[in-house]
Each structure stands twice: as structure tokens, then as C-alpha cells.
Amino acid sequence: MRIVIAPDSFKESLSAENCCKAIQKGIKKILPDAATLLIPMADGGEGTLSCLFNSVKGKIIRCKVHDPLSRQITASYGIMEKGKTALIEMAEASGLTLIPPKKRNPMITTSFGTGELIRDALEKGCEKIILTLGGVATNDAGIGMAQALGFKFLDKKGKEIPKGAYGLKFLDRIDTALVHPKLKNTEFFLCCDVKNPLCGKNGSAQIYGPQKGASPKMVKEIDKNLFHLSKIIKKDLGLSILKKAGTGAAGGAGGGAIAFFNGKVQSGIKTVIELTNLEEKIKGADMVITGEGKIDQQTLFGKTVAGVASLAKKQHVPVIAFCGQISGEIKKLHDLGITAIFSIVPGPIKEEESLKKTSLYLQRKTEEVMRVLKIFIK
Structure with missing residues (x-):
């Protein structure tokens, strides 16, 4: 048998x-x-990295990055397919499990560490990034990871906005002049089976904000800030992400990855089935x-x-x-x-x-x- x-x-x-x-x-x-x-x-969320590297020939890379509270930690990602493809799990650097329950606050947590992993992969020659969305402590719509790759999110005075979902309300302009040069030639595939939009009653803040430590008052503010971000993205990048399915995944990072990295959403479980x-x-x-x-x-x-x-x-x-x-x-x-x-x-x-x-x-x-x-x- x-x-x-x-x-x-x-x-x-x-x-x-x-x-x-x-x-x-x-x-x-x-x-x-x-x-x-x-x-x-795994279904493309938390735990995907460790699962896949039991079945797929590849190499685990460890590097120093910043956690959601901007503390330095060591996080991992995988490189496979002759060094051309990186598998990056958002939960590794931006995960909810990295933050004790009493310190969880999506108003200030940042996805910057995930961006640092992406940057390291680009500098090692990867041309394809598989980014698994889920299990994060953040609700910043991925602006943190974009900041790590050279995007500038500026207020009306031309200063960078504060980290986390709180800073989004001050956003006036997105500056792409110093974006990492390898980004434009890199394919991004977003492993995500969440269909939630960026904001609204089924959006990332309303549905997932409380588990990240958001109070009812915070949920309303984050939702409003995400809506504001979507307007700035449309103005400066020419993309309408507000109603796209999956943009609410990983605290809005699904929407951010679509807008900033031209990411393509694909089924997490289908990706894992294919790779294994x-x-x-x-x-x-x-x-x-x-x-x-x-x-x-x-x-x-x-x-x-x-x-x-x-x-x-x-x-x-x-x-x-x-x-x-x-x-x-x-x-x-x-x-x-x-x-x-x-x-x-x-x-x-x-x-x-x-x-x-x-x-x-x-x-x-x-x-x-x-x-x-x-x-x-x-």
C-alpha cells in the first residue's frame, strides 16, 4: 500500500x-x-517557506532585517531555480508572531523588513519573486516594503510620512525617482487566496485589523487612511486598486504589491501544488x-x-x-x-x-x- x-x-x-x-x-x-x-x-500563507524547501531543491538565505516594530532580527527566505527565483514569506520579517500581543499596534507596525528581504534577493540576482501574503502584524498596505526598495512617501512639506498605517493620512505624493533599478525587470507573483478588497466593510482593516491589535477606533482610522492611499496611488501611479480582489490581503500589502511592484495575484495552494x-x-x-x-x-x-x-x-x-x-x-x-x-x-x-x-x-x-x-x- x-x-x-x-x-x-x-x-x-x-x-x-x-x-x-x-x-x-x-x-x-x-x-x-x-x-x-x-x-x-501550505496554502501560500504562513509556513509556506519551510514546507516548500522540504520538497524543492533550493537554498535558504538568512539576513538581518527589521521586524514590524523596527527592531533588528534575522529572517529567512529561499532561492531556487538556479538562483533566479526567490520565495519570500511576509510573515518571516513582518509576522504577527514576532510581536507580543500587548505590543501589537497596526498604526505603527511596518512591513519594511519584507522589503529588505526583497532587496537582498534582487541584489543576489533573482529575477522572479514569489511573495506569500498572510500572517502579518502590519496594516500599512505594503508601503514599508516599498520604502525599503527606494519608494518615497511624502507629506505636503516633502518629508517622509511616519511608518505604519497612521502615517498614511499625511501622504501627499509618491516619489519613485530612487526606486531600486532592478525592480522594473523583476516579476512578482503574490500567493494569496484572500479575496478581500483594500478597504470598506470587507476590507483589510475591518476584517483583519482586530487580530493585529487594532481597536474599533483604530479600525475606522486605518480604513479611512487606506482609502486615502488608494487615491494617491491612482493620482501618482495611474492605478486603481480600490476594488481589486486580494488587495486587502496581508494588511493591504496585496494592494501595495500590485501598485508598487506590478504584482500578479495567484492562488497560494495552486502555487504550492505546482512547486511540490x-x-x-x-x-x-x-x-x-x-x-x-x-x-x-x-x-x-x-x-x-x-x-x-x-x-x-x-x-x-x-x-x-x-x-x-x-x-x-x-x-x-x-x-x-x-x-x-x-x-x-x-x-x-x-x-x-x-x-x-x-x-x-x-x-x-x-x-x-x-x-x-x-x-x-x-
């Missing part, structure tokens, strides 16, 4: 790599002769096992489980999905290609304890499923 193991991470508890290992342990305990292929997955060559690896498998922390209606829209299941369905390979929590109507998920969905949680339990024991619960649930499967193996 050949089983492909391709889960996403269980957020805040277990990485995709460790999910793979837990599932493999459960399989081997019951079916020791089963051949297993471990392919840690998952379709080829599923061919001839007897089963695929996938999973993520929560399976619900959102799973249908660009999440890892949906991407893996639809790929397996095309090849008539059954799919088992594990999760911590199942929510909502799941018939559409079955229609998508998931044969069966199992929650790994053993019963009523505190979330804290559940998060600590995710690996154990995942292994145990895998064992139980394999016991049932073993009945039918001759």
Missing part, C-alpha cells in the same frame, strides 16, 4: 512537517509495510491523507485540504482528512473529493490542552482509521 501524506499545519499547535510525522507514525504502527510519502503543505509536484506524486497512490486545524466552509475557498482533495479526485484516489474542529455543512467537501473527515479531538476538552497534544491525538486517530482499513486489506 502506498499512502501520500500531505497536510497543512494545525495552526498554533503543530507544523505541517510534524503533522506528516505524526500521521506516518500512526500508519506504521498498524500497517508497518505501507510505503509513505511525506509532503508538508504533488499531482505527479499522487499518481498511483492508494490513499491520500491531508488535514488542517479547522475544516469548515472556508476550506472550499483555496485552502490546502480543498486543493489536495480536488487533485486526488481527478486521479480517483480516496482522501482522508483530519482536523481539530469540523464546522458547518460538509457535503460540499465530500463532493470536492474528500472521502471522509475525522476530528482528532477525543472528546470535550479545553482548547489549551488540545493544542498541546495535537501530535498525539493525530497519531492516535490515524491508528484507528488504519485499523478499519486493515480489515479490508488482503
Whole structure:
């Protein structure tokens, strides 16, 4: 029996790599002769870098950059395809996890560090940047990363505006005279499955601002500032980004990357599937096992489980999905290609304890499923 193991991470508890290992342990305990292929997955957001570099031949680059509060840190990105393509995860330098909850404030946090990673990649000769959007502490619409690449965001007096979403209200003019010379010949692909616009009731501040530390008052101000930014972008760069899907991703960095870098939005999970060559690896498998922390209606829209299941369905390979929590109507998920969905949680339990024991619960649930499967193996 050949089983492909391709889960996403269980957020805040277990990485995709460790999910793979837990599932493999459960399989081997019951079916020791089963051949297993471990392919840690991600949907183009946080964790994509570590997942891809388990499957793709490349080199990890570490460099000194600034975190969202402008403190110096060491962050990583990957270079692949003979040094011509860089994979940069925004969460590496601008991530929410870099800032303690009490210090989170999107009015002042900046995406400058992500721009420093991009600059380093350009100077190493990369001509294509794959930028994964998600998991950021910022709501500055990517002006920080643009500043690191030479863009000047000036007020009416010709002075640079303050960092973060707060400074956007002072913006009067975007100066591109000193933009990094290699930028114009570089392709940017934005891994993003978020469809939210830049601002408005479904915009980045309204939907994601609170998790970045924004109070209701801040949310309103940030939303207003983002609208102002969109007007300046239209005036100075000739681009209308206000209603474009995905511009609200990563605190508006999706919109910024489209405006400043001519970025092209593409599905995160499709990008990961392509780079890991998952379709080829599923061919001839007897089963695929996938999973993520929560399976619900959102799973249908660009999440890892949906991407893996639809790929397996095309090849008539059954799919088992594990999760911590199942929510909502799941018939559409079955229609998508998931044969069966199992929650790994053993019963009523505190979330804290559940998060600590995710690996154990995942292994145990895998064992139980394999016991049932073993009945039918001759």
C-alpha cells in the first residue's frame, strides 16, 4: 500500500512537517509495510517557506532585517531555480508572531523588513519573486516594503510620512525617482487566496485589523487612511486598486504589491501544488491523507485540504482528512473529493490542552482509521 501524506499545519499547535510525522507514525504502527510519502503543505500563507524547501531543491538565505516594530532580527527566505527565483514569506520579517500581543499596534507596525528581504534577493540576482501574503502584524498596505526598495512617501512639506498605517493620512505624493533599478525587470507573483478588497466593510482593516491589535477606533482610522492611499496611488501611479480582489490581503500589502511592484495575484495552494509536484506524486497512490486545524466552509475557498482533495479526485484516489474542529455543512467537501473527515479531538476538552497534544491525538486517530482499513486489506 502506498499512502501520500500531505497536510497543512494545525495552526498554533503543530507544523505541517510534524503533522506528516505524526500521521506516518500512526500508519506504521498498524500497517508497518505501507510505503509513505511525506509532503508538508501550505496554502501560500504562513509556513509556506519551510514546507516548500522540504520538497524543492533550493537554498535558504538568512539576513538581518527589521521586524514590524523596527527592531533588528534575522529572517529567512529561499532561492531556487538556479538562483533566479526567490520565495519570500511576509510573515518571516513582518509576522504577527514576532510581536507580543500587548505590543501589537497596526498604526505603527511596518512591513519594511519584507522589503529588505526583497532587496537582498534582487541584489543576489533573482529575477522572479514569489511573495506569500498572510500572517502579518502590519496594516500599512505594503508601503514599508516599498520604502525599503527606494519608494518615497511624502507629506505636503516633502518629508517622509511616519511608518505604519497612521502615517498614511499625511501622504501627499509618491516619489519613485530612487526606486531600486532592478525592480522594473523583476516579476512578482503574490500567493494569496484572500479575496478581500483594500478597504470598506470587507476590507483589510475591518476584517483583519482586530487580530493585529487594532481597536474599533483604530479600525475606522486605518480604513479611512487606506482609502486615502488608494487615491494617491491612482493620482501618482495611474492605478486603481480600490476594488481589486486580494488587495486587502496581508494588511493591504496585496494592494501595495500590485501598485508598487506590478504584482500578479495567484492562488497560494495552486502555487504550492505546482512547486511540490504533488499531482505527479499522487499518481498511483492508494490513499491520500491531508488535514488542517479547522475544516469548515472556508476550506472550499483555496485552502490546502480543498486543493489536495480536488487533485486526488481527478486521479480517483480516496482522501482522508483530519482536523481539530469540523464546522458547518460538509457535503460540499465530500463532493470536492474528500472521502471522509475525522476530528482528532477525543472528546470535550479545553482548547489549551488540545493544542498541546495535537501530535498525539493525530497519531492516535490515524491508528484507528488504519485499523478499519486493515480489515479490508488482503
